[in-house]
Every structure is written in C-alpha cells, then in structure tokens.
Amino acid sequence: MGIEKMTMPQLGESVTEGTIEKWLVQPGDTVNKYDPIAEVNTDKVNAEVPSSFTGVIKELIAGEGDTLEVGEVICSIEVEGGGASEESSEETSDQKVEPAENRNAEEKKTSDEKKSAPKNTNARYSPAVMRMSQEHDIDLSLVEGSGKEGRITRKDLQKIIDSGEIPTADSKQPEPQKVQEQPSPSKPAAPKQDIQSAPGDVEIPVTGVRKAIAANMLKSKHEAPHAWTMMEVDVTNLVQYRDSIKGEFKQKEGFNITYFAFFVKAVAQALKEFPQMNSMWAGDKIIQKKDINISIAVATDDALFVPVIKHADEKTIKGIGREVNELAGKVRAGKLKSEEMQGGTFTVNNTGSFGSVQSMGIINHPQAAILQVESIVKRPVVMNNGMIAVRDMVNLCLSLDHRVLDGLVCGRFLQRVKEILENTSENTSVY
Amino acid sequence: MPVMSYIDAVTLAMKEEMERDERVFVLGEDVGKKGGVFKATHGLYDQFGEDRVIDTPLAESAIAGVGIGAAMYGMRPIAEMQFADFIMPAVNQIISEAAKIRYRSNNDWSCPMVIRAPYGGGVHGALYHSQSVEAIFANQPGLKIVMPSTPYDVKGLLKAAIRDDDPVMFFEHKRAYRLIKGEVPEEDYTIEIGKADVKREGEDITVITYGLCVHFALQAAERLAEDGFSVHVLDLRTIYPLDKEAIIEAASKTGKVLLLTEDTKEGSIMGEVSAIIAENCLFDLDAPIMRLAGPDIPAMPYAPTMEKYFMVNPDKVEKAMKELAEY
Numbered sequence: 028m029g030i031e032k033m034t035m036p037q038l039g040e041s042v043t044e045g046t047i048e049k050w051l052v053q054p055g056d057t058v059n060k061y062d063p064i065a066e067v068n069t070d071k072v073n074a075e076v077p078s079s080f081t082g083v084i085k086e087l088i089a090g091e092g093d094t095l096e097v098g099e100v101i102c103s104i105e106v107e108g109g110g111a112s113e114e115s116s117e118e119t120s121d122q123k124v125e126p127a128e129n130r131n132a133e134e135k136k137t138s139d140e141k142k143s144a145p146k147n148t149n150a151r152y153s154p155a156v157m158r159m160s161q162e163h164d165i166d167l168s169l170v171e172g173s174g175k176e177g178r179i180t181r182k183d184l185q186k187i188i189d190s191g192e193i194p195t196a197d198s199k200q201p202e203p204q205k206v207q208e209q210p211s212p213s214k215p216a217a218p219k220q221d222i223q224s225a226p227g228d229v230e231i232p233v234t235g236v237r238k239a240i241a242a243n244m245l246k247s248k249h250e251a252p253h254a255w256t257m258m259e260v261d262v263t264n265l266v267q268y269r270d271s272i273k274g275e276f277k278q279k280e281g282f283n284i285t286y287f288a289f290f291v292k293a294v295a296q297a298l299k300e301f302p303q304m305n306s307m308w309a310g311d312k313i314i315q316k317k318d319i320n321i322s323i324a325v326a327t328d329d330a331l332f333v334p335v336i337k338h339a340d341e342k343t344i345k346g347i348g349r350e351v352n353e354l355a356g357k358v359r360a361g362k363l364k365s366e367e368m369q370g371g372t373f374t375v376n377n378t379g380s381f382g383s384v385q386s387m388g389i390i391n392h393p394q395a396a397i398l399q400v401e402s403i404v405k406r407p408v409v410m411n412n413g414m415i416a417v418r419d420m421v422n423l424c425l426s427l428d429h430r431v432l433d434g435l436v437c438g439r440f441l442q443r444v445k446e447i448l449e450n451t452s453e454n455t456s457v458y
Numbered sequence: 459m460p461v462m463s464y465i466d467a468v469t470l471a472m473k474e475e476m477e478r479d480e481r482v483f484v485l486g487e488d489v490g491k492k493g494g495v496f497k498a499t500h501g502l503y504d505q506f507g508e509d510r511v512i513d514t515p516l517a518e519s520a521i522a523g524v525g526i527g528a529a530m531y532g533m534r535p536i537a538e539m540q541f542a543d544f545i546m547p548a549v550n551q552i553i554s555e556a557a558k559i560r561y562r563s564n565n566d567w568s569c570p571m572v573i574r575a576p577y578g579g580g581v582h583g584a585l586y587h588s589q590s591v592e593a594i595f596a597n598q599p600g601l602k603i604v605m606p607s608t609p610y611d612v613k614g615l616l617k618a619a620i621r622d623d624d625p626v627m628f629f630e631h632k633r634a635y636r637l638i639k640g641e642v643p644e645e646d647y648t649i650e651i652g653k654a655d656v657k658r659e660g661e662d663i664t665v666i667t668y669g670l671c672v673h674f675a676l677q678a679a680e681r682l683a684e685d686g687f688s689v690h691v692l693d694l695r696t697i698y699p700l701d702k703e704a705i706i707e708a709a710s711k712t713g714k715v716l717l718l719t720e721d722t723k724e725g726s727i728m729g730e731v732s733a734i735i736a737e738n739c740l741f742d743l744d745a746p747i748m749r750l751a752g753p754d755i756p757a758m759p760y761a762p763t764m765e766k767y768f769m770v771n772p773d774k775v776e777k778a779m780k781e782l783a784e785y
Contacts (some may be wrong), residue, residue, distance in 0.1 A: 153713070154742070155744040158741040180740075180744055181712075182661075354515075
C-alpha cells in the first residue's frame with residue numbers, strides 16, 4: 028500500500044489557483060481513477076476534479092472554501108502497491124513521489140522545492156522579452172523558455188508571435204467575491220496581522236460577509252474624512268401618536284408600526300429638500316443622486332447587512348415600515364439578494380434598537396453621510412415656558428464625508444429632520 | 459575578378475592613386491628601394507621614382523611631421539609607420555597637429571594625409587611588433603581610423619582615405635597581409651569611410667568586430683551553423699567615427715551581441731560600441747553585451763604559448779558565440 032497525493036490541477040490556461048467548492052468524497056471512500064472527487068471553481072471555470080488514482084481516500088488536506096495554488100496538495104489517496112511516501116510531508120508534484128528512504132525531512136523538503144520549481148521561477152526577463160511580452164500581451168508564466176536554465180529568450184517570443192498563438196493574461200482577474208457584498212466594488216484587503224492566539228482562544232476565520240464588512244469599513248474610514256454632529260430631538264408627540272395607533276395598525280396591517288419608519292420617512296423627506304446630502308464623492312466630481320434610496324442597517328448575530336429602501340421619498344410611513352419589516356425578515360432568514368443591497372444613496376442606522384444613545388457611524392461607502400437614530404429616552408427638559416417637563420428625547424447622530432459636505436448644510440438638514448419629527452402628531456398620516 | 463592578397467590590395471590602391479593624382483606620394487622607413495619591410499610599397503619606387511617614394515630616417519615624428527607639412531601645402535602624402543608599435547614618437551604630431559589643424563585654423567588649413575601602419579599579433583612579433591594601437595587615436599575628433607578586413611575593403615577604403623581631405627589613420631593587420639586573400643575589382647572604386655559592413659547575415663547572435671577578427675568571427679560562425687545557430691557579423695571597417703546606425707541595427711537584430719577585438723579589453727574601442735548599444739538598444743537586448751578581447755596585459759608576449767593565450771582565435775570566438783547563443 029502506498030500513498031499518492033492529489034494536487035490542484037491546472038484547469039485551463041492562465042489559471043493559477045482554484046477553490047475547493049465541495050468535496051464529493053470522504054476519507055475512507057473508495058475511488059476509481061477518473062472518478063470526480065471534488066468540485067473546484069477558478070476564476071475561469073467550475074469543474075470537477077477527477078481522481079488520478081484508484082484507491083481509498085486517506086485524508087482531505089484542503090478544506091471546502093480553501094483556495095489553493097495549482098500544484099498544491101488537496102488530498103491523499105491510499106493506493107494498491109505503487110510506492111509513495113508514507114510521510115505527510117509537503118509534496119507539490121503530482122508526479123510519483125520518490126521513496127522516502129533515509130533522507131531526513133529537511134533534505135526532502137529542499138529537494139521537493141527544487142523539483143517542484145517551475146522552470147521559470149527565477150523570472151528574470153531580458154528587456155527585449157519584457158518589451159515583447161507587453162507589446163503582444165503575452166503571459167510569460169505560460170511560456171516555455173529555451174535559453175540557459177529555462178530562460179525565455181527573445182527568439183522564444185518571436186516564435187510565439189509568428190505562430191499567432193499568444194497565451195494572454197486577459198482573463199486573469201481576481202476571483203469575484205461571491206458573498207453578499209455591500210454595494211461597494213472594493214475588494215477585501217486582508218493584511219495578515221501578527222497576533223498569536225492562546226490556548227482556549229477561538230479563532231474565527233474571516234470569510235464572506237465579515238471580510239466584506241471589514242474591507243468596506245476600512246475603505247470608508249481610510250478614504251472619507253469623517254466629521255460628526257449630533258442633534259437632540261423631542262419626539263414626545265411622535266411617541267404618543269405611534270403608541271395611540273400601534274394596536275389598531277397591527278390589527279389592520281399585520282405588522283408593527285415602528286418608530287424607525289417615521290425616522291426613515293422624515294430623513295427621505297429632508298433629503299429631497301437637501302439634495303447635497305444625497306450625493307457621492309467620485310474623485311474629480313461629486314455626484315448628486317436623483318433617487319433617494321435609503322440603506323438601512325440590519326444586524327444579525329455575526330454580521331451586518333444594509334438592504335436598501337428604494338425611492339423612500341415616494342413611500343408612506345406604512346410603506347417604509349412594511350419594507351423595513353420585509354427586508355429585516357429576509358436578512359434574518361438569509362434570503363436577502365445582493366441586488367436588494369445595491370443603489371443606496373444615504374444610510375439610516377437604527378442604533379437605538381440596542382439601547383445606544385450616542386454613536387459615530389462609519390459612512391457606507393460611497394455615500395456621503397450616515398444617520399444614526401439612537402434610543403428614545405425620557406429626559407427632564409426645560410421647556411419654552413421655563414417649566415421642566417419629562418419628554419421623549421432622541422439623539423440623531425450624523426457622520427459626514429467632509430469632502431462632500433460641510434457642517435452648515437448638515438446642520439440645516441438635521442434641523443429639518445428634527446422639525447419634521449417634532450411636528451409629527453395625530454395629524455400626520457401613516458398612509 | 460582577380461583574387462589578390464590583402465597586402466597586394468594595399469599596394470594596388472597606392473599605385474592607382476599615385477597614377478591618378480601626382481600630388482600623392484609615399485614616405486617611410488625602407489619604403490623606397492626595399493619596397494617596405496612587408497613589401498607593401500613594392501614596385502612603387504621603380505614606377506614613380508625617388509621623388510614620390512621617399513625613404514626616411516628612423517624618426518617617426520619626422521615622418522608624420524613632414525607628411526603633415528606637405529599635406530598642409532597641398533600634397534597628398536601617404537606616411538608609412540613600419541609597425542604601428544613605432545608610432546608613439548609621432549603621436550604628438552598626429553594628435554596635436556594633424557587632427558586639429560582644420561579646426562584650429564578655422565578651415566584655412568587642412569591635412570589630407572594618410573598614415574598607414576601594420577598592427578596586430580599572431581606573427582611571433584613580441585612586444586613591439588604585435589600591438590593594437592587604435593584606441594589611442596579613437597577619441598580624437600579630427601582623425602579618422604580605418605581598419606579593413608578584406609582585400610576588397612582595403613583597396614576601396616585606402617583610395618577613399620587618400621582622397622579624403624582630412625587625416626586618416628589606416629591600420630592594416632600584418633597577419634592578414636598574406637593570409638587573407640579575396641577578389642578585388644580591377645576598376646577604380648572607393649568605399650565610404652565611416653560605413654560598417656555586414657559580412658554575414660544571421661538571426662541568433664550578432665558579432666561586431668573589425669580587422670583580422672572579422673575572419674575569426676566568420677570561421678567560428680561557420681562552425682556554429684553546424685550547431686544550428688546563425689550568426690550575424692558586422693565589420694565596423696571604420697572604428698572612428700563609428701557607424702552608429704549600423705551598430706544599432708545589427709545589435710537590435712538579434713538582441714545578443716558579442717563584441718570582438720584583438721586589442722586589450724579595457725579601454726578598447728569595444729567599450730564605445732557597447733555604450734552605443736546600451737544607449738540605443740535596451741529594449742531589444744536579450745542578453746548582456748559580451749566582449750571578447752585580449753587580456754589586460756601590457757603587450758603581446760613572445761613565447762608561442764603565451765602569444766596564443768593573448769590572441770583571439772576562432773576557437774575562443776566560437777566558445778564565446780556558443781555561450782551567447784545558448785543564453
């Protein structure tokens with residue numbers, strides 16, 4: 028019995044890595060040569076990897092979701108006879124492994140490195156080769172060199188150019204992020220941090236949504252100079268009004284009328300009046316968006332999504348309330364589609380839902396501002412007539428991209444939101 | 459077309475020019491009655507007499523100086539240095555006077571003189587009969603330096619040198635004198651000074667050289683062809699001023715360049731050729747520019763083994779070519 032290693036196959040020209048989408052076998056399974064053992068996707072194709080050997084799956088070395096370079100070991104297969112290494116040392120060639128013999132691991136490793144090194148690893152190109160490869164868009168990693176120690180010569184390229192079969196690097200794009208992405212084209216940047224975990228610590232791999240959140244937050248915080256302002260709003264009348272219609276509304280419409288719907292509506296209305304707030308930084312220009320699409324932040328236990336209420340200015344409080352309700356439900360059920368997170372022009376974040384009274388939001392890139400609606404709390408307030416009264420107060424916290432917006436317009440905008448909210452009463456229709 | 463040796467082409471060119479233009483005369487050590495130590499002026503004394511074929515004392519500075527004076531007065535002297543090694547006493551005359559007179563006199567005076575000198579090793583000549591001295595003169599604007607490789611080029615270039623209105627150094631490889639034979643047209647022709655010549659077309663590597671080394675390169679190229687490599691050989695012919703256009707074209711053609719000279723390596727004319735390539739051909743280069751030259755030793759030794767070590771030869775050239783071709 029011997030052990031053979033299956034490696035990540037080269038699934039097409041210019042493909043350098045593949046992601047194990049799904050294992051089709053388990054350790055202990057018997058496979059025949061050419062049986063599919065895993066589904067792999069690359070930036071070009073999705074394919075099944077056939078087994079190169081007949082035998083029993085010994086170990087799945089790569090996990091589902093792992094991205095491996097072509098030639099890296101994905102699993103080991105126990106085969107009849109045909110000797111191979113018994114050790115589980117790194118083996119990067121899909122050639123038959125030489126018997127382990129008495130070499131120590133160190134020696135083995137270095138020799139493996141040598142063996143597995145593709146011919147052009149030194150990748151030192153002459154000026155002529157560089158120029159020609161650029162002029163003809165030739166991917167040099169796919170060219171077999173005929174020069175000294177496998178060097179790619181000018182003549183090698185000339186032959187390729189003359190033959191007309193040019194191995195290009197055209198489709199060698201970064202792998203698209205498949206996770207539910209926030210409406211940002213940014214790619215997660217994940218510089219490795221040198222933090223060691225102690226025994227007992229839980230390591231949570233940064234993947235999917237977490238990765239996208241990290242990247243977007245980092246991008247926004249890095250790119251947009253954030254400024255912050257807060258306004259106190261007396262929503263006593265709104266609270267009374269909402270409480271008075273709550274029961275009847277639920278009965279009639281089948282869902283709760285929340286304070287948040289009132290806030291989103293007020294913001295949408297104010298945005299219409301202050302279109303500067305509804306804009307984006309686009310490098311050499313600022314784009315003022317026509318549509319008012321409000322992103323709302325919806326948290327799950329371990330992630331945050333920002334579905335979008337499109338044309339919020341055209342919707343009633345009830346309509347907004349329904350949509351918030353539906354979107355939140357979809358998020359929690361994991362059914363939110365990525366298009367439902369796209370096109371937001373301004374974000375309203377219901378931080379009050381978990382008791383916060385003050386917070387500094389990070390702008391949802393590439394929008395220009397984010398409004399945090401904090402908890403409604405009862406406070407003693409000095410009224411206009413000099414009396415002290417117990418009022419329902421809420422803080423509205425606005426983070427703004429100071430490239431796009433200045434304090435004055437934001438102040439006026441917040442004033443307007445405040446005005447709308449403070450004037451919400453039984454005369455306000457939710458329909 | 460008659461086949462003649464390199465030295466016969468030298469003699470023929472002088473003879474024809476002396477017949478064509480009576481201002482042309484020859485002066486040098488033993489050039490008259492003896493016809494020169496290499497017999498380069500053989501027969502000229504008999505044909506043109508002692509007034510036009512003048513034996514001089516053993517004083518190179520005088521040979522050059524008399525020639526310069528005569529040239530400035532309208533004559534067309536051909537001054538022969540018996541060996542290029544002996545030119546040193548005349549260097550002051552050549553560089554300080556001949557090279558500069560036109561510039562210094564604002565075109566009032568000129569010096570249409572040819573200085574012929576046999577150079578080069580491989581003839582068991584030892585220290586003072588084997589040197590390559592061209593680099594000494596190769597940064598003197600005002601001089602031209604011609605170093606032909608074939609009898610055809612010798613005749614055409616020597617005639618052009620004699621007709622040139624400014625001083626021309628004409629270095630003849632002494633080993634080529636009787637070793638190299640080739641077809642030479644009977645008719646009158648000249649070859650433009652300052653123009654290089656492709657002696658062999660090839661695709662894999664480019665060899666740029668001049669003088670006797672051209673033949674080493676051609677022989678080695680023939681052998682390399684058996685290995686499947688084709689060699690492009692550019693003969694500079696004039697090493698000052700250099701034919702930059704031809705150098706750039708030849709170097710760019712293959713991107714792999716071997717520069718070949720019999721001179722000692724450092725400070726040789728090939729450093730300049732290399733600089734021209736580096737300045738102009740970077741994005742066509744496929745290998746480092748390679749030089750094969752004599753070792754940096756004061757002069758060529760006498761002992762045959764030592765001389766062989768010093769001299770460039772077809773074996774050394776072939777080895778270097780192959781290394782470059784396989785790079």
